[in-house]
Amino acid sequence: MVVLSPDRVRFGSDEWEGVQRVSFDRFGTRTIEEWGDEGPQLVFADVSRVRVKARIVQAFETTDLESPIPGAMEELRVEVSGGSDAGRKIVKTDAVVQSVSYSVGGSRSERTITLVCVSAAGDEDPVLVTNAN
Amino acid sequence: MGSSFKGEDLFGSGPHVFREQRRGRRVVSLAAVAGDVTQDGSVEFGDVELRVEVHGRLVSSTEVGLWALCDAITDEAESTAGSGLLEDAHGHEWAGVKLLSFEPSGETERGRTISLGYTAVFGVLASG
Numbered sequence: 001m002v003v004l005s006p007d008r009v010r011f012g013s014d015e016w017e018g019v020q021r022v023s024f025d026r027f028g029t030r031t032i033e034e035w036g037d038e039g040p041q042l043v044f045a046d047v048s049r050v051r052v053k054a055r056i057v058q059a060f061e062t063t064d065l066e067s068p069i070p071g072a073m074e075e076l077r078v079e080v081s082g083g084s085d086a087g088r089k090i091v092k093t094d095a096v097v098q099s100v101s102y103s104v105g106g107s108r109s110e111r112t113i114t115l116v117c118v119s120a121a122g123d124e125d126p127v128l129v130t131n132a133n
Numbered sequence: 134m135g136s137s138f139k140g141e142d143l144f145g146s147g148p149h150v151f152r153e154q155r156r157g158r159r160v161v162s163l164a165a166v167a168g169d170v171t172q173d174g175s176v177e178f179g180d181v182e183l184r185v186e187v188h189g190r191l192v193s194s195t196e197v198g199l200w201a202l203c204d205a206i207t208d209e210a211e212s213t214a215g216s217g218l219l220e221d222a223h224g225h226e227w228a229g230v231k232l233l234s235f236e237p238s239g240e241t242e243r244g245r246t247i248s249l250g251y252t253a254v255f256g257v258l259a260s261g
Contacts, residue, residue: 030242034189036148036150036222037136037150037223044147046246047244048242048243
């Protein structure tokens, strides 16, 4: 899942400006594979551990003296319009900051924030997409 | 054709494989039998008892369903349960075997399905 040029990105009470894109990657961290007595081919596979990571890329044209702290947990809220108010969506998840890194080149800088998304009980995808209205 | 024990499909909810353990004579060191390390050689005491392992994974769409699968197997591992015919998916048969043990090989895995890996050991006991 990727959101390009979101209208607004908040992490708890912090407003993150200049976000170019927010992407959500899903990784299976435990894959179960089983073979049977019938032949050489895999006959069962399942994924019983999933990690969802959010990656937020911000553009900076000025000095940045504030930075999210790895380990901080807040609600990440991304607002995106589909070209009209009717199509406005909100993507939200509880997330923990894992890393913050900068790429500096020319007149622009980029900050990439990587977050691990946390599900309340573990049985549902931590990322929720709803209509804003 | 699936596997069965006493005509029941205990393991068919998921993949499983059969493996026979060692067969042959039971050979024991004479030194061990006599408690005397100066004794050379070995002596045989009949045949090794038959053991057949089934390694597999029980698979269900619900927690309750998985427990029902486990219960059906562990009921056969109770000391009061009798022996019967074990048959693999290829029609190979082991007659007069009991289910000696059922052991989960890890935690319950909850993904698209609810599943549990296991090892079940069947065998013939010389004592009956």
